[in-house]
Amino acid sequence: MKILALADVEDKALWDFYDKKMTEGVDLVISCGDLNSNYLQYIVTMTNVPLLYVRGNHDRGYDRNPPLGCIDIDDRIYDYKGLRILGLGGSMRYHGGGDMYSEGEMLSRIRRLKGTIALHNGFDILVTHAPAAGYGDLDDLPHRGFACFNYLCMRYKPKYLLHGHIHREYSHEFIREQSHESGTKIINCYDKYYLEVSDEEHPARGRTGSFLYDLYTNISDKRKKY
Template identity: 30%
Template sequence: MKILIVSDMIDPFVYSSSISEMFGYVDCVLCAGDLSMDYIDFIVSTLNKPTYFVFGNHNLKELKYFHKEARKEDERFEEYPCGSIYAGFKVLQDTNLMWTRPGDSKPTPLLIAGISGSRDYNHGLCQYTESQMKLKLLKLVPKLMINKIKYGRYLDIFLTHATPRHVHDHEDNCHKGFKVFNEFIKKYKPTYMVHGHIHLYDQSEPRISRYDDSIIVNAYGHYVIDLPVTDISDIPVITD
């Protein structure tokens, strides 16, 4: 399975009339935040592949369609008309995306858990403290346990905007990662964690790292990942 991951910028390789020629081979798309819905809608309408997204801490105009707290008191709920699937604070199984793990005898659905937002740095929308994020993650546990019983694993991909602490993050308040993400990765062992938020302006900054049993990938711009993973020998390891 080939998965296109995107975040944080309108990438000219993706936002292009040649997108179908360049990325028509992928099986699905994951959007890791700070992208306009117009851009996500363009990807969905041109590639026509299953597309999942979370929100970051910018480009939040459409957040009100998905979260009550982002709406004004007198503003009524309206459904946002889009072909993509919001994964924020959810555990999802895609039975249209079946794959076989090494050692398994039959294919099972792609298992995704999603989390929107960043650390709280100015009390804006879609920003959370460590304790708030811990509560958000705890709400995912029942469905993760069901995955473990049904499929023998909790999840395949942990899709977020923010990073774990000390994995690809920075030291300013906005770009610090969540410590609770580290704990979540260690316990639920996703094959991949896909995040955004950290812009790769410096070519020396890592895009891919290993942490515990998971591969952490920065989706900035665009990148393509594979399931199952074929070779991890060249991926640098980050430890606590």
């Protein structure tokens, strides 16, 4: 499965000067936040594949102009052909605006998802806007990472954590890829990043090991055939 992950800046090769070769073979698009709603709508139209997104700290405009045709995965798990994708957008709170959270508030969001995560028997990709604390974040409060993302990785060991928020120009020590101590591969998706996920990296749809969720999935899929 080929995933195109996006964050923070609108790539001219995908918008102003669209080249279909840039999205050739892409099965799924994931936005990690802080992207123009019209940009996401354009990409989902041109690729004709599902586009999943979480909100960044500069996405208040989505309240008035949400990216039509795209799927909001904040605070939920989205199953794409067996690939379980959990979304937790937003950044560390540094003023009173929206889509920002204290460490405690983000932890509360995670706790509310405990039942959903259990039902799906975990998740394979964690999609955030902010990074995990200590993994590519910066010292200033607006760009500090969340410690509770480290807990999620250690507890559930997803294959990937995709985030944005830390721009290449912010630091000469910009890190595109790194490994978490849990084994999770962390990827800063600033601008764009192409990710290949093999079938062996996630359970087949309806084969998660969760009796109730697999039963629901298999019944739902059978109904769609008729």
